[in-house]
Amino acid sequence: MTGLQFLLALVLAPLPFAAAATDAATIVQQGNGKGAAPCMACHGTDGGGMAVNGYPRLAGLDAAYIQRQLDDFANGTRRNPVMQPNASALSEDERAALAKYYSALPVPAHAVAPPAGAGATLATQGDWSRGLPACVRCHGPGGMGVGANFPPLAGQSAAYIASQLRAWQQGTRRNDPLQLMQHVAKQLTPQEVDAVAGWFAAQPLPAGESRP
Amino acid sequence: MKHLPISLLAVLALAACSRQVPEAPAKNRGVSAAATSAMQAAGAASSPVAEPAFTPPPAAAIPAGPLGDEIRLGRAIFTDTGEHAHEYVGNRLSCSNCHLDAGRLANSAPLWGAWGVYPQYRKKNGRVNSFGERLQGCFRFSMNGKAPPLDSDVIVALETYAWWLSKGAPTGVKLAGAGYPKEGFKPPQPPDYARGAAVYAKNCALCHGADGQGQQADGRDVFPPLWGAQSFNWGAGMHQLDNAAAFIKANMPFSRGGTLSDQDAWDVAMYMDAHERPQDPRYAGDVAATRAKYHDTPMSLYGTVVDGHLLGSEPSK
Numbered sequence: 232m233t234g235l236q237f238l239l240a241l242v243l244a245p246l247p248f249a250a251a252a253t254d255a256a257t258i259v260q261q262g263n264g265k266g267a268a269p270c271m272a273c274h275g276t277d278g279g280g281m282a283v284n285g286y287p288r289l290a291g292l293d294a295a296y297i298q299r300q301l302d303d304f305a306n307g308t309r310r311n312p313v314m315q316p317n318a319s320a321l322s323e324d325e326r327a328a329l330a331k332y333y334s335a336l337p338v339p340a341h342a343v344a345p346p347a348g349a350g351a352t353l354a355t356q357g358d359w360s361r362g363l364p365a366c367v368r369c370h371g372p373g374g375m376g377v378g379a380n381f382p383p384l385a386g387q388s389a390a391y392i393a394s395q396l397r398a399w400q401q402g403t404r405r406n407d408p409l410q411l412m413q414h415v416a417k418q419l420t421p422q423e424v425d426a427v428a429g430w431f432a433a434q435p436l437p438a439g440e441s442r443p
Numbered sequence: 444m445k446h447l448p449i450s451l452l453a454v455l456a457l458a459a460c461s462r463q464v465p466e467a468p469a470k471n472r473g474v475s476a477a478a479t480s481a482m483q484a485a486g487a488a489s490s491p492v493a494e495p496a497f498t499p500p501p502a503a504a505i506p507a508g509p510l511g512d513e514i515r516l517g518r519a520i521f522t523d524t525g526e527h528a529h530e531y532v533g534n535r536l537s538c539s540n541c542h543l544d545a546g547r548l549a550n551s552a553p554l555w556g557a558w559g560v561y562p563q564y565r566k567k568n569g570r571v572n573s574f575g576e577r578l579q580g581c582f583r584f585s586m587n588g589k590a591p592p593l594d595s596d597v598i599v600a601l602e603t604y605a606w607w608l609s610k611g612a613p614t615g616v617k618l619a620g621a622g623y624p625k626e627g628f629k630p631p632q633p634p635d636y637a638r639g640a641a642v643y644a645k646n647c648a649l650c651h652g653a654d655g656q657g658q659q660a661d662g663r664d665v666f667p668p669l670w671g672a673q674s675f676n677w678g679a680g681m682h683q684l685d686n687a688a689a690f691i692k693a694n695m696p697f698s699r700g701g702t703l704s705d706q707d708a709w710d711v712a713m714y715m716d717a718h719e720r721p722q723d724p725r726y727a728g729d730v731a732a733t734r735a736k737y738h739d740t741p742m743s744l745y746g747t748v749v750d751g752h753l754l755g756s757e758p759s760k
Contacts, residue, residue: 352503356502356544356545357544359543359544359547359548362698362700363698364543364544364697364698368665368697369650369665369666369697371660371661371663371665372660372661372663372665375660375661376660377658377659377660377665377666378658378660380649381665408649409646409649409696409699410699411696411697411698411699414698414699415698
């Protein structure tokens, strides 16, 4: 290797990583120019989502979880009129880069409302007389999230959580491992869906750090 | 593991159901007065008469005041044992990992199914045990820790919680849903390690991890470790295949109990129980002697060779 080649290798080596990071940030702000809209239009400039509209926070979610959701929008096991075309317009590399990008973002601060009372019991104790375990048994204490398969619910948009519970009920979302969520969600009444969604939305999640 | 003799299986299925049903004494043993009465009780419990049903009171019904405080403390110890009884706990398990819904759930060895059948003669230690002594055994084996004194806050709070959950339940009889549903639950074929590994990968690794070590979130235990240094030791009831298979069949995957086939439940129970875990605290100097003394049953893999490894020879530390 000549001195020049060595120098070139040194300079060029970090580029692929830098390029991937740039791609994700660009897609978030401008879209990918191939049909995928800028993510921030709905998920916010900081990845915090738009709670009132039911657009979920992505900042700090597990990268493998985000990537699987994008893949599942693209393959149809998770159905959504907005996300399906967008995910389908992203390449596999772009989905991976976006998942990594959002997982690395710090969790934005969110207003914590007093938790709705009716949801607390279901969330923390469940109702085993109907075969319903407590939500926190899998989603972690306070809904903090566990690993790549049990996303955090704490501080997530109540409208989003409720819409997902209804999607599990209706079968428009069926990308859950072992059908755990479809089975659980189908036991819930409409009132319970809203109550439990409200409880998790009101749970504190420390701002400023990425969550598992 | 080779074939399980069916007749022995039947005896053991009854004998190992030690949580709730008084045991039938093992053959060739001297039969004490206590054992004789236990045998009569066992005969009565296994008669075709329907087992009484029982529903424990809801958590919201725990009374106010000092008694309620003690019940709540017992419940807290039960559901987060390492946090509230840490000096007696040697692993990352909680009571409620194997007794679901804070000890309330039928077919998950509920506390209300155990409370009314103690004091009880137990072959495991050859004497009549009070309920408190039975709890001590849980700490020594399942929690891989040490027994809290009978008059300790931990034991008294747990007893108070169990008593409260059992209020109104008939005593001295096996209730419907007590223990794990082992009666008549047999593997169609002898349990198999390789099949069990496949069942595990498909149904269990999601929560318990491919390595069986469970999962935590921010250092807090969420999914319990199934083997290794942070799980129950070789003396715990769950290391016996019939207990594990019945628990798994009735309760796993979590919230999807009853969905595994009988064969899958037995195979995956064997897979779980064919991994190393902390040594039996009654270790008698070598594995063969310990097996002869405490594990002389086809329901225990301790001291047997599975997948080329002599179980118990390299206990987890």
